[in-house]
Every structure is written in C-alpha cells, then in structure tokens.
Amino acid sequence: MFKRLSVILVVCLICSMSINANDTTEKKPNTLTVSGKVKLFAKADRASIVFSVNGEGKSLEQAFNRIRDKMDSVTTKLVAIGLEEKELSTSFFHSGENYGNKAFLSSKRDYKTSMTTTITTSKLEILDKIVIALSKCGVETISEISFEIIDYEQIRLDVLKKATSKAKEKAELIAETLDIEFSGIISFREVKQATAKKRVNLYGYENRANPFNASYEMGGDYEQGTQGIFPEDIKIESEVKVVFEIKKNSEQVTTP
Numbered sequence: 632m633f634k635r636l637s638v639i640l641v642v643c644l645i646c647s648m649s650i651n652a653n654d655t656t657e658k659k660p661n662t663l664t665v666s667g668k669v670k671l672f673a674k675a676d677r678a679s680i681v682f683s684v685n686g687e688g689k690s691l692e693q694a695f696n697r698i699r700d701k702m703d704s705v706t707t708k709l710v711a712i713g714l715e716e717k718e719l720s721t722s723f724f725h726s727g728e729n730y731g732n733k734a735f736l737s738s739k740r741d742y743k744t745s746m747t748t749t750i751t752t753s754k755l756e757i758l759d760k761i762v763i764a765l766s767k768c769g770v771e772t773i774s775e776i777s778f779e780i781i782d783y784e785q786i787r788l789d790v791l792k793k794a795t796s797k798a799k800e801k802a803e804l805i806a807e808t809l810d811i812e813f814s815g816i817i818s819f820r821e822v823k824q825a826t827a828k829k830r831v832n833l834y835g836y837e838n839r840a841n842p843f844n845a846s847y848e849m850g851g852d853y854e855q856g857t858q859g860i861f862p863e864d865i866k867i868e869s870e871v872k873v874v875f876e877i878k879k880n881s882e883q884v885t886t887p
Contacts (some may be wrong), residue, residue: 661877662817663805667798669790670868675778678755678862680762681722682770683747687740691726694744701768702746708764713757714750723747753781758860778863786867787824794869795819802875814878823870 684705686698706716729743750761758776765773780786806813 660817661879663802663811663813663875663877664872665798665801665805665875666822666870666872667794667796667801668823668868668870669794669797670866671790672864672866673780673786675780675862675865676755677751677753677779677781678758679752679777679779680750680758680765680773681747681775682750682765682773683723683745684770685746686744687729687732687742689738689741691742691744694729694742695726698744698746701770702748705748705765705768705770708768709750709761712760712764713754714752714761718750718752720749720751721746722749755862762860776860778865780865780867783865783867787869790867790869791821791824791871794871795873798871798873802873812878813875815876817874817876818872819874820872821869822872823868 682705684698684701686694686696686701688694688697706719709719710716724744724746726744727742729740732743733740752761762773802813805811
C-alpha cells in the first residue's frame with residue numbers, strides 16, 4: 632500500500648512540473664521576414680598583369696644574371712611607355728638545379744632561375760602597350776589580367792545601404808497593406824556580397840582577354856588610339872534579410 636501511494640505521488644509531481652513548465656513557456660512572437668537585393672556594375676579603375684621570365688646557365692650566378700638582364704630590359708621598355716617602377720612587384724622567385732631541361736653534352740643549362748612579376752597600375756589606357764612591350768621582351772608567359780575597383784569598400788557600403796532601404800520599404804508596404812505594425816527588429820543579416828576583383832585568364836576558356844584583337848599584329852607598330860584590352864565591369868551586389876516582430880494588440884488578427 633505504501634509503495635502504491637509513493638508511485639502515485641511521484642506521478643502527480645511529474646505532471647505538476649510539466650504543467651508549470653508549459654504555463655511559463657513564452658509563445659514565439661509573430662514575425663515578418665523580408666529581403667532586399669541590389670545589384671550594379673561599376674567600371675574597374677585598376678588592373679594587374681602577371682608575367683614570368685626564366686634564365687638558364689652553368690651556375691646559379693649565371694642563371695640569375697641572365698634573368699636580371701631580361702628584367703632590366705623589360706623594366707626599361709615599360710618605363711618608356713609610361714609605367715613606374717613602383718608599379719612592379721616580384722610575386723615569385725626560384726633558383727636551383729635545372730632538372731627538367733639540362734643539356735645532354737654541356738653544362739650551360741644546369742641551373743635555372745624563374746621569376747614571376749605583377750604589374751599593378753591604374754593607367755588602363757596603356758594596357759595594350761604593356762602587353763606588346765612584354766611580348767617583345769621575350770617573357771615566358773603573360774598568365775592573367777585582373778581588374779578591380781580601388782575604392783571598392785565605399786561602393787559596397789552604398790550598395791548595402793540601398794539593399795537595406797529596399798527591405799525596409801518592402802516591410803512598410805506589407806504593413807500598410809495588411810494593417811499591421813511592427814514592435815521592432817529581431818534580426819538582420821547580410822546574405823550576399825561580391826568580391827572586389829574580376830580575374831581574366833589570358834588563355835582561359837571563359838572571359839578571354841585577347842590583346843591582339845585591335846588593328847595591329849604581333850611585331851607591328853602600335854597604332855595610336857587603338858585598344859584591344861578593355862576594363863571589366865565588376866558586379867557589386869548586396870542582399871539582406873530582416874526579421875521584424877509584429878506588434879500585438881486586440882484589434883489585429885495575427886497568424887501563428
């Protein structure tokens with residue numbers, strides 16, 4: 632008998648705790664989620680061109696000297712067309728034994744030096760001249776051109792502001808149509824933002840930037856006023872999601 636009473640008391644206590652817990656649980660607020668999205672295209676105002684040169688020799692010193700002579704020639708030609716030396720930077724350098732291309736009966740190619748250089752400039756009007764100059768200097772590769780916006784962050788903030796305003800306008804329109812009010816904002820989240828750079832591979836399958844599609848041919852004279860490489864339009868977009876809490880009152884009918 633005593634055991635039975637104990638079991639009944641325990642069951643009653645558990646039920647009481649469950650009821651109290653349900654009574655104190657807050658109901659989730661009614662909310663409205665809206666999104667705002669803005670997309671625009673801005674013209675790039677800075678470009679980067681990557682190229683590489685190699686030098687071979689019977690010693691590390693000779694291989695390095697040959698690559699240095701090449702770079703001196705490249706730099707001289709680039710400065711002559713309006714580029715500044717500070718716009719060139721070394722992004723890769725390697726010097727060592729030439730395992731893949733040694734001469735069979737000679738030591739003149741036992742060592743190899745490789746250097747990759749990046750040109751970063753806002754002088755977009757001379758991009759064609761830069762590519763032609765590099766080609767005439769006999770560089771091994773011109774691997775890519777990338778375009779970017781110098782003051783990208785300010786533009787991105789402007790686009791974010793417009794996307795947020797669009798979300799707010801949408802929420803206000805819905806509130807007016809449904810005759811509801813908001814008591815506040817529960818959450819705000821930026822869903823999507825673009826990068827500041829558009830990269831174009833010179834020898835890629837998409838977005839090919841062909842430096843020879845103007846009215847000149849390789850090895851010919853550059854015709855003043857022609858241009859074959861054009862700055863890319865960079866897509867800048869922002870998407871936000873805002874969750875508004877719907878104000879509760881006796882006159883409004885809300886959905887769960």
